[in-house]
Amino acid sequence: MLPAGGAISGELMLLDAASGAVRRQVPLATRVRALSFSANRGLLAFGADDEIGVLDLASNALRVLPNPTVPFHGNLREVESIVFSPDNELIGVVSVTINGINPTIDVLGADAFDKRVELADGFSPVFAFSPDSRFCSQRRKQRRCPGLGRVHRR
C-alpha cells in the first residue's frame, strides 16, 4: 500500500515462514517501527510513530491506541522498540524523541494498555524483562548501574 502525495504511512505484514507467502497486510497511518510476538497467547504487539497496537493472530482482532508517551515534555516521540513480557501480560514500549534521544520506557498491561510503570530520563533504549516478568531494566543517565523497576501487578 503506497500513500498518495508522498505522505508517510506504514503497514504490518504477516508472511508464511515456510513459503514467504503474504498472509495479511495491516495498513496503518504511520510507520511501523517495532514488533514483538507474545510467547504463548498468539498476540503480536507493534509500535508505530504515534500509536501502538496488538493483533490477535487467531481472530485477526486488532486493537490500536495512541502511544501513551506522545507527546512527552512537548516533544513528539516515536516507538523505538516494543517487548512482550515472558508471561505475556505486559508490554514494554521504548519511545525516543524524533532525533533518537531521550528514551522513555513505559510498561503497559497487554490487555487494556494501562500504564504500570514509566521510566523516563533514560540513557539508552535498551530494555529487558526478567524471566519471571517481575522486574524490568533500564540504563539510566549518569549512573553506572542499570536502573531496575518493579513491575506493578494487578
Added chain:
Amino acid sequence: MQIRAVADGSLVSTLTADVPLQHVSFSPDGKLAAAAGFELGDPPKCPVIMFDPATGTQKWKLVPDLGLQLSCLFSPDGTRVLLFHSAIVQVCDAHTGTQHWRLDMTAQQLLYRAGLSFDGATVALAIGNGAHAAGRRRN
C-alpha cells in the same frame, strides 16, 4: 569475535572473517552461530557467516547484493534462519545457507524490524511507506 564459556570465561573458539563481525546470534541448540559483519567501502562488505561455535569453523557464507548489514534470527527449531535489513527479508536453511525465499521491499518501503512467531510459522514485518525510504536504504 570470541566464543567463551559462561561457566569460567575460558576461550572456546575464535570466529574470524575478512570484515569486522558486528554481532552474533546462536541457534536454539547452541550448535550454530550466525555472525553479521560490516565494513565500509565501495561497495561495503556485509556478509552473514554461519559458524560452528565449538570450533570456529565456517559452515557457509552469504554476501547480500544490496550493501546492507543483515540481522539474523533463528527459527525456534533451529533449522532456518531469518535474515533482514531495511530493503530485504529472506529465510535460509540454517545448516546449508540455501535460500528458501526472499522478499524485496519496494522503493517506497523501509523495513524497520522483522520477527518470528514462537511456533516458527509466521514472519512479521514492521514497514514504513513513503518517499523517506529511498534515502535510508544504505548503512
